[in-house]
Amino acid sequence: MANLIRKSFDSPEETRPFEDGKGQLQLVHMEGGGVGRATFEPGWRWSQHVKPIAQTDSCQAAHKGYFVSGRMKVVMDDGEETEYGPGDFAIIPPGHDAWTVGDEACVVIDWQGFGDYAKK
Numbered sequence: 001m002a003n004l005i006r007k008s009f010d011s012p013e014e015t016r017p018f019e020d021g022k023g024q025l026q027l028v029h030m031e032g033g034g035v036g037r038a039t040f041e042p043g044w045r046w047s048q049h050v051k052p053i054a055q056t057d058s059c060q061a062a063h064k065g066y067f068v069s070g071r072m073k074v075v076m077d078d079g080e081e082t083e084y085g086p087g088d089f090a091i092i093p094p095g096h097d098a099w100t101v102g103d104e105a106c107v108v109i110d111w112q113g114f115g116d117y118a119k120k
């Protein structure tokens with residue numbers, strides 16, 4: 001018999017802050033892995049606010065996510081780039097930098113790449 005599971009980002013099992021108070025990741029643990037809601041504040045940039053935590057040259061997490069609000073520019077190590085915004089689904093392979101665009105926080109729900117993201 002299946003069991004119903006209810007979890008909420010309003011009471012996450014784990015919260016991981018980014019450097020300089022530029023946002024946070026709220027994580028709930030599911031059977032298939034972590035699902036996260038990340039808030040990237042204006043001025044956030046992976047290479048400044050997560051790289052010191054990850055200690056890699058670029059983000060090595062693969063992401064499958066949905067953009068709830070705000071905008072984010074992603075540039076792959078090979079130079080390919082795109083910008084995501086509200087309503088966009090994204091598949092982002094490892095090997096990228098990213099940053100918020102504009103003066104609104106960017107909120108992303110990710111069900112693949114946040115399990116180890118910004119983990120100290």
